[in-house]
Amino acid sequence: MKPRILVVEDDASLVELIRYNLDAAGFDVVHTDDGEEALTLADEERPDLVLLDWMIANLPGIEVCRRLRRKPATANVPILMLTARADEADRIRGLETGADDYITKPFSPRELIARINAVLRRLRPALAGGSLDYAGISMDLAQMKVTRDGQPIALGPTEFRLLRHFLEHPARVFSREQLLDSVWGRDVYVEIRTVDVHIRRLRKAINVDDTLPDVIRTVRSAGYALDAS
Numbered sequence: 658m659k660p661r662i663l664v665v666e667d668d669a670s671l672v673e674l675i676r677y678n679l680d681a682a683g684f685d686v687v688h689t690d691d692g693e694e695a696l697t698l699a700d701e702e703r704p705d706l707v708l709l710d711w712m713i714a715n716l717p718g719i720e721v722c723r724r725l726r727r728k729p730a731t732a733n734v735p736i737l738m739l740t741a742r743a744d745e746a747d748r749i750r751g752l753e754t755g756a757d758d759y760i761t762k763p764f765s766p767r768e769l770i771a772r773i774n775a776v777l778r779r780l781r782p783a784l785a786g787g788s789l790d791y792a793g794i795s796m797d798l799a800q801m802k803v804t805r806d807g808q809p810i811a812l813g814p815t816e817f818r819l820l821r822h823f824l825e826h827p828a829r830v831f832s833r834e835q836l837l838d839s840v841w842g843r844d845v846y847v848e849i850r851t852v853d854v855h856i857r858r859l860r861k862a863i864n865v866d867d868t869l870p871d872v873i874r875t876v877r878s879a880g881y882a883l884d885a886s
Contacts, residue, residue, distance in 0.1 A: 659685040660777060663704035665695040665721065666739070667713050671762075675708070678766040684773075692716025696724055699731050703835055706773060709756070711740035711747075719754055726755035729879060733829045735776045739764065789824035792872050792885035794863060796824055805863055815840065816859040823873075823883035832880040856881055 662679055666672050667690035676686050687702050689695050693715045699707060707725065711718040718738060725731040735757045740747070743761040751759045757776050760769060789796040793806045803810040803820065812820065818840045822831075831839070833852040841847050860873045874884040 659683055660705040661685040661687060661702060662773070663695065663698055663702060663707045664688045665692070665707065665713055665718065666690060666710045668710075674766065675769070678770060679773075682770045682773075690714060692718065692721045695721050699725055699734065700728075703831070703839065704734060706735045706737060706777060708773070709736055709738050711738065711742050711751070719751060722751070722754045722756055729830045729876065730832065730835075733826070735779075737772060737776060739769070789821065791824050791827045791883065794820075794824065794872070796821060803863075805865065805869060808865065810862055810865075812862055813858070815855050816862060819855055819859055820863065820883075823881075826883075828882055828884045828886070830874075830876050830879050830882040835880065852881075 660683075662684045664672060664675055664679075664686055666675065666688070672688055672690075676688065679686050687698055687704060689698055691714045695707070695709070695713075696716075698704075707721075709718045709721060713721075718740065722736055722738070725734060725736060736755060737758045737760065738751045738756045739760050739762065740751075741762045742748075742751075748759045748761075758772050760772060788798060794810075795804050796802070798821075801817065803812055803817070819836070822836070822839050833849050836852050837847055837849065841851075856873065860871060861867075863869075863873075864871050870885075872883055872885050874882045876882060
């Protein structure tokens with residue numbers, strides 16, 4: 658699955674340049690020039706990273722950043738601010754508000770791609786190597802094997818995909834609808850309660866029949882997260 662980038666930018670020519678370079682680098686691009694719509698798209702599209710301008714319509718980028726960080730479902734989505742505001746005070750404010758990186762215009766497309774990849778390598782380990790590791794759980798993507806604290810874990814295909822999705826986004830809360838879209842696919846009709854069934858199976862498998870701590874957190878009225886804390 659291609660990493661998905663939500664580009665929030667109101668300069669049409671710049672969007673075209675960014676989209677061209679992101680497409681060439683293997684990213685899936687979703688775009689809006691509106692701050693309010695950016696918040697909606699962040700919920701609906703589940704981007705792996707938000708590329709965010711400061712001066713946009715309806716809601717400034719700095720406020721978009723602040724609200725994304727406040728919501729459990731988007732609190733851990735990496736944010737890279739791309740803006741003409743180059744003052745040190747603005748850079749500090751952006752980073753303190755929750756941005757993971759800050760690039761000023763004009764910029765080099767090659768540097769932009771490098772910065773995006775650097776942030777994703779830190780926060781989505783699947784992009785950096787052949788294994789995913791979190792809280793003692795290790796998934797070998799090449800051999801499709803899972804262990805926890807060295808013990809082999811047997812998973813069905815759906816539970817494997819579900820665990821992979823969680824491992825790629827540790828501590829991030831996903832609604833049942835989001836998990837259906839990401840794990841089963843948007844074109845497949847599956848009843849919403851199916852998610853709960855597979856979560857129970859996954860929980861039982863990786864917790865080794867309740868002999869190990871439960872790392873799947875149920876968030877009431879929100880969904881599920883892989884969260885050791």
